[in-house]
Amino acid sequence: MQGMTGKNIASGGLRERKKRATRAALAEAAVRLAAEQGADNVTVEAISAAAGVSVRTFFNYFDSRDDAFVVIDADVGIRVRQALLDAPAALSPLEALREALAVELSEAERQHELWSLHAEVLRTSPHLLVRSLGAHMADEAGLAEVIARRLAGGATDDDAVVPPDDGSGREQRPALDLYPRLLAALAGTAVRVSAQHWCDRQDELAFADVFREVFALLAAGLPAPAR
Amino acid sequence: MQGMTGKNIASGGLRERKKRATRAALAEAAVRLAAEQGADNVTVEAISAAAGVSVRTFFNYFDSRDDAFVVIDADVGIRVRQALLDAPAALSPLEALREALAVELSEAERQHELWSLHAEVLRTSPHLLVRSLGAHMADEAGLAEVIARRLAGGATDDDAVVPPDDGSGREQRPALDLYPRLLAALAGTAVRVSAQHWCDRQDELAFADVFREVFALLAAGLPAPAR
DNA sequence: TGAAAAAATGCATGCTCTGCAAAATCGTGC
DNA sequence: GCACGATTTTGCAGAGCATGCATTTTTTCA
Numbered sequence: 001m002q003g004m005t006g007k008n009i010a011s012g013g014l015r016e017r018k019k020r021a022t023r024a025a026l027a028e029a030a031v032r033l034a035a036e037q038g039a040d041n042v043t044v045e046a047i048s049a050a051a052g053v054s055v056r057t058f059f060n061y062f063d064s065r066d067d068a069f070v071v072i073d074a075d076v077g078i079r080v081r082q083a084l085l086d087a088p089a090a091l092s093p094l095e096a097l098r099e100a101l102a103v104e105l106s107e108a109e110r111q112h113e114l115w116s117l118h119a120e121v122l123r124t125s126p127h128l129l130v131r132s133l134g135a136h137m138a139d140e141a142g143l144a145e146v147i148a149r150r151l152a153g154g155a156t157d158d159d160a161v162v163p164p165d166d167g168s169g170r171e172q173r174p175a176l177d178l179y180p181r182l183l184a185a186l187a188g189t190a191v192r193v194s195a196q197h198w199c200d201r202q203d204e205l206a207f208a209d210v211f212r213e214v215f216a217l218l219a220a221g222l223p224a225p226a227r
Numbered sequence: 228m229q230g231m232t233g234k235n236i237a238s239g240g241l242r243e244r245k246k247r248a249t250r251a252a253l254a255e256a257a258v259r260l261a262a263e264q265g266a267d268n269v270t271v272e273a274i275s276a277a278a279g280v281s282v283r284t285f286f287n288y289f290d291s292r293d294d295a296f297v298v299i300d301a302d303v304g305i306r307v308r309q310a311l312l313d314a315p316a317a318l319s320p321l322e323a324l325r326e327a328l329a330v331e332l333s334e335a336e337r338q339h340e341l342w343s344l345h346a347e348v349l350r351t352s353p354h355l356l357v358r359s360l361g362a363h364m365a366d367e368a369g370l371a372e373v374i375a376r377r378l379a380g381g382a383t384d385d386d387a388v389v390p391p392d393d394g395s396g397r398e399q400r401p402a403l404d405l406y407p408r409l410l411a412a413l414a415g416t417a418v419r420v421s422a423q424h425w426c427d428r429q430d431e432l433a434f435a436d437v438f439r440e441v442f443a444l445l446a447a448g449l450p451a452p453a454r
Numbered sequence: 455t456g457a458a459a460a461a462a463t464g465c466a467t468g469c470t471c472t473g474c475a476a477a478a479t480c481g482t483g484c
Numbered sequence: 485g486c487a488c489g490a491t492t493t494t495g496c497a498g499a500g501c502a503t504g505c506a507t508t509t510t511t512t513c514a
Binding site for chain 3: 242245246249280281282283284287
């Protein structure tokens, strides 16, 4: 494996691919085991064994055991933000938001079985549902930032994806404006509500369609940006 | 428990009052300690000691250490739901919701210092912020249920407060309608966004006022119920 | 006051999570 | 191919979290 002189294709080096694989394996193992025997009865040891790594390695990938149940796809947040930045300038912030999320949700529906199990796990252990909800909303902050950037006037300087908040909380940010936050909150709300609704009537409708409907309902009243 | 010589006044027996006090003491101790030395460096032992109870007792009140940082007021959810049920029938669901929450937020502002500390703790440890956000949203489900009841036609049969979801998840509920959920989600969103905004411009504005403004912005577009 | 109910406590136990250092693996230049 | 630096994995030890159970203390009410 030497001649890899120029191979930073889609996924990046081999090392990174392996990391993604390991992470995905851990997350999937966690969800499957939890669906079988209940999340509370699944130890980190069992998850690690199922994924073929050591316990210590598990904690190199997840901050806590519950994270493995909650964070199925670690960088969905990054992808959405990137999609927002890449969206054609002609789209209003709301439209761009709607499209970016709809695409992401359609993608998720491809792995229908895994997400179904995930939903079941969350349904049977409210403790994890709370964590999941919280995790979703943590993304809203990053979303608001990107929206603010877009509103501020494209700022196509680099289009480098905004990294997720490192969580240190050190850096005092310049007090985000209200409107971007409302947009982000609305988007998050739409995702959440449609997820709930979709979970109830599972298989009857396409997730993305439910989402578009809910999004439209919520968005109908938001005043247009001042610009 | 038949005698009960007419003493179930506002606070209910002495026993219950003591429990509330202990719980409050633990929560306050947790927040103060966390604000001082960082949440990560606060052990359950320290919290328990500060509140004057044993470690084992701590876990009789909170399911986990983090809960003590997050759940400052355990039954705010119950109060809001009760307020919704008690609200005059003349008010639209949105108005009732807005008033109930505004009252609650004003109450919270009375203990301004404690909430300030709480906000600081959440700001400095994102881990807890996620939990807090999740906890808020767990309330939305209960809220949606009460709203649905109100929409369904008052149903003043008993006006007994709806107990918080026991979290067992056993009972398959009859698939809540979409509209109540949207209303609940909107309310939760308003609380969250206004809390964020208020945290940035601390002391400049009254929390309740920010909330009303945000609520109005969000509500402006929600279509009226179909009935 | 005395008995029943509820709460607090101590103890034992298993699991979670972190820091540290050694071993295995990967990426790269030669 | 091979060696060297960088990254990742792993084991181990230790602190802290969380729960079940039996016991003691407190509250309630007759």
